[in-house]
Amino acid sequence: MINNELSKHAVLSQWIKENIENNTFKIGEKIPSENELASRFMFSRQTVRQAIGTLVAEGILVREHGRGTYVSLPGKKASAEKAMRIGVITTYLDDYVFPSIIHGIEEILTDNGYTLSLGITHNRPSDEENCLIQIMQSGVDGLIVEGTKSALPNPNGRLYEQIKEKHLPIVFINGYYRGYNDSYIILDDVKAGEMLTDILIDNGHSLIGGIFKSDDLQGIGRYEGLLKSIKKNNLTVNDSSIIWYTTEDFSYFFEGRMDKIILDRLNGVTGVVCYNDLVAAALVRLLKRNGKSVPEDLSIVSVDNSFLAKHMVCNLTSIVYPGKKIGKKAAQLLLQHINHSQKPEHVILEPYVKIRDSVKKLP
Amino acid sequence: MINNELSKHAVLSQWIKENIENNTFKIGEKIPSENELASRFMFSRQTVRQAIGTLVAEGILVREHGRGTYVSLPGKKASAEKAMRIGVITTYLDDYVFPSIIHGIEEILTDNGYTLSLGITHNRPSDEENCLIQIMQSGVDGLIVEGTKSALPNPNGRLYEQIKEKHLPIVFINGYYRGYNDSYIILDDVKAGEMLTDILIDNGHSLIGGIFKSDDLQGIGRYEGLLKSIKKNNLTVNDSSIIWYTTEDFSYFFEGRMDKIILDRLNGVTGVVCYNDLVAAALVRLLKRNGKSVPEDLSIVSVDNSFLAKHMVCNLTSIVYPGKKIGKKAAQLLLQHINHSQKPEHVILEPYVKIRDSVKKLP
């Protein structure tokens, strides 16, 4: 080569690439034959073969003896190669419910020869962005995602659209972004909130408070359930008895400095619906610090039925959070999407409650 | 081709492959030049180029213009390509300590642009085998492994040797297989057992029992520490007061059917060193079922300082298990191995104990 320009085969392979991206050569369809390209570009057939050869090596084209050269399907290459992998992105891991979800996912995946890549977002959209980019770059066949801050508008919308463009199957758990018609698996949080509130009311409570997380759909849903139950039973709710917190201020809220404010806001209330066992445990400790006990001074109900619910000073009445079931279901659904690419499916699991002794029966 | 034999270029590329596997062509070194191979095999240079070309596409060889063709280094290809990944294999996940380990690992890895592939063995060697095969096939740059049944001879030794042959860095956590000089990070379990026993003895206890897991090194180590403390304080231990269990029979042991036997074996004992908080919690429930309480009737010390230790009916005195620290350290060590391939390092973390109120002071 006398000049600094690209070699002929490089020019040709780039030209083919561009035509694929322009959708001139559509995926799965045949590109012009070697001889035609040779005569069209006035290159020798060997040079054309070299150009096509590099694209075949990259997995962009597929040669079929006697038939022609075709634009390869995006998923085809990975599945034809070796071990398949799917990405799992959760908000936390060292909280109590997540391991069971991952465990459920892992069980299904290994049974089907898949490996699991894990990312943790700490419920921060910026971390979610990093996780998505990293995991996608490393090449996965599908994603199971617990979205960050699912109650707020999706901050990584652009990324999720890119995923869709790549035809990468995705299943959301514990929440979903409104407006995207993706598969998701959630617990019926409204029902859960309603069931818990019903229990308090059935035990004679009429002034009911709540502590909820405001930045994910689960918190909103459980609060909605509380309202539903209150309305159904012709009671009213005092807005100041509903305490909202976000991911960022949880530890700040319950570490002692806010004790007075919280107790004041729950003043008069006899039963509290807690977002989850972690909140319930924090509330129990808060009450203990201030000389009060559960259920004598305050009844508490909660969601998750975790370690905490079983082993705390006062055993919590708690909605069973079927983490493993959700994980398994999510993995099964994703594998269906990968293998048969069917319509999005929305699974809403019915909650059921484990009654313990954190609710006092009022006369 | 008139016959059913392999094509010439296929013969040649296979021949080169075999020579690499035979170590005739050593990694990083030059293979014979195209012209030499052509004349040696009586093939044309184009045919030789085709043979080499396929191996280059597979990442086995690297061509360098003007210099020659070299056998590529195994790690080179992956790192030159795209996202890097390391495999993490743990025994469990839905137990309480593992999420913190994973969390620590994940933190370091994402900071360095790595992704994490997860496998769970349930402490079963057969599952470990599957995990290792799957994760290795999917291509990782290194492994962090919590070996199954580390107290027993390594059942997947052949696999671990294969890993070594591939020069794949590996770091063990919570245990290691004797005889393999690999990097590992463990808590000083002997010291942990000794410290716990010391606490009981310092509080006036002289008849001390223990419940330990027999199939991993941690159990053995903690028992060894107990013996050390007993000996140091000129006491003796009654062998029947030391209860051993294995992974498989944990639930069977503590579900109720064995209550009498266990209580009988702990008869006379005033303090018990438990393998971990899970065992301690099970023991507390067992005692409660049988009308006894902690620490009034029996003092208990344990390892992990988990959720359970903090929230149980009786707050446990427990050795702090620094899961996140172990995870972070393991990831850092592995990255060092990947980038600078240095000697194996053995990190033994000093335990420290969180005193709570599960030990009664005897006169």
Added chain:
DNA sequence: ACAAAAAAGATGTACGTACAAGTTGATATA
């Protein structure tokens, strides 16, 4: 109308030539 055979057209293998371009070490020169 159907089936077998032939033709046409695609990729696969294999050899050949020629020259370009990068790398290395030996040689000649200052």
Added chain:
DNA sequence: TATATCAACTTGTACGTACATCTTTTTTGT
């Protein structure tokens, strides 16, 4: 001695030819 040059060897590009092999379409024979 240091430096520049050159020769030898390496891989890279490009064209050419010939035939094999597989697939699809067309033709032909019944």
